Amino acid sequence: MTAEILPAIAGEILTGEADLSVASSDWGNLVHTRPGLVVRPASVTDVAVVLRFAAARGLPVAARGAGHSPYGQGQVEGGILLDMTSLPPRRVVRGDLVSVDAGARWREVLETTLPYGLVPPVLTDYLELTVGGTLVVGGIGGAAHHHGTQTDSVVELEVVTGAGEVLTCSRDSDKDLFDAVLGGLGQCGVITRATLRLIPAPARARRWKLYYDSLPAFLADQRTVVRDGRFDYVEGQLIPVDDGWRYMLEAVAYYTPPDAPDEDALLGSLDFGESEDEDTMYFDFLNRMADGEAALRAEGSWFHPHPWLNLFLPDDTVEHFVAETLAATGEPELGATGLLLLYPVRNDRLKTPLFSVPPGELSWLFCPLRAGSPDDPLHNARLLELNVDLYRKARGLGGKAYPTNALPMSTEDWRAHFGPAWPKLAEAKARYAPGNLLNPGQRLRSP
Ligand SMILES: Cc1cc2nc3c(=O)[nH]c(=O)nc-3n(C[C@H](O)[C@H](O)[C@H](O)COP(=O)(O)OP(=O)(O)OC[C@H]3O[C@@H](n4cnc5c(N)ncnc54)[C@H](O)[C@@H]3O)c2cc1C
Known part of the structure; x- marks a missing residue:
């Protein structure tokens, strides 16, 4: 795939050997699939342009956060890899909420909130994971017995659907998308921004x-x-x-x-x-x-x-x-x-x-x-x-x-995993990201 096929975007389009090689590996170092090109979006508009373009041509797209998946979950064979860490930092604390770009690492979220004496209720043991990368699997840590998962503290998401539409969703607005994105393995859209509840930070x-x-x-x-x-x-x-x-x-x-x-x-x-x-x-x-x-x-x-x-x-x-x-x-x-x-x-x-x-x-x-x-x-x-x-x-x-594993999961495995929640996920996937083009490294296809 060549960079020329993409419409103009403000971000970078990378096709060099070194960039494709990074994009075809991850923490697991067990699965290596090579994208056709890597896009480093400079804005949400770039993400939307890429997803609309890919949907129209039937091209697979994967979002990549920190690349700490164990088994190719954030890789894509021959398609477009979106490096979410290139989104410009947009990190704002208002009251007891913080709004952050999805490519932010949890350490960077803390660097934003701690000066206000506030902190997300649950943090992963390792802080170099991205917000988008953990919200699609759950995000768990030693405070989960008090506060649940990181997804339980999310109040609003900005998502670019697989069809390239930019939507803001929450428990009160486009709830089907909100519920299908949190813990939903990136099957319905790419998270570009998340608003998270905060609690007081101790010393x-x-x-x-x-x-x-x-x-x-x-x-x-x-x-x-x-x-x-x-x-x-x-x-x-x-x-x-x-x-x-x-x-x-x-x-x-x-x-x-x-x-x-x-x-x-x-x-x-x-x-x-x-x-x-x-x-x-x-x-x-x-x-x-x-x-x-x-x-x-x-x-x-x-x-x-x-x-x-x-x-x-x-x-x-x-x-x-x-x-x-x-x-x-x-x-x-x-x-x-x-x-x-x-x-x-x-x-x-x-x-x-x-x-x-x-x-x-x-x-x-x-x-x-x-x-x-x-x-x-x-x-x-x-x-x-x-x-x-x-x-x-x-x-x-x-x-x-806990859905981030070195395991060759099949669609049937995922159907059994989600159990009664599966029909809603499958419906949302068909509505917001038809064609099984988004984040194919999760090996979850719906009819
Ligand atoms: C050293 C280490 C320690 C860990 N500790 C914990 C822990 O304490 N608690 C815990 O819960 N987990 C932990 N994990 C697991 C980790 O949370 C998951 O593997 C997580 O998905 C990795 O996040 P990432 O930013 O590296 O995402 P990636 O590996 O880049 O992506 C993960 C998946 O999310 C998708 N994705 C990434 N960004 C977006 C986005 N913005 N929108 C939509 N989809 C997206 C990708 O396509 C891929 O399918 C740990 C992993 C490692 C390697």
């Missing part, structure tokens, strides 16, 4: 790492603290040790001096063994992955394949499922820099219609974040098979995917 964070030798004791304490909401943030990690596994409950209390967390009240009833704690500035806690990222980049493993899997498990299956998975997991399955996360969220906090979790009071986010091999494709293929097996097993028990 500091006290973080405890509580260690357990027993999986049931760890799960029981996680249930307790998520139910009573005593901490502001709760996550958990499963850590390989010489003779098996150790479990770490990560709990954080935010505060602003002269107030301070009451450690006895917070930890007194919990059944952990060893513990560690640290006290940091609030932003430093939120940005805690920055040092690790720099180290992994320096040693190279940041760029290795990442066959990551994120599942939601029902509460009554979590102990057995996790114990069985751990028994079959060693360094070959996880990789030297791999991680296993496990924490519960309260289902009554999750309000986004397309955000699918198992029924019940609690759902458990279980994430085997595997590190693959840079030079052994067969090994990576085996890790993908493990993902498929675990996903099937979880589904058989009523589990769901």
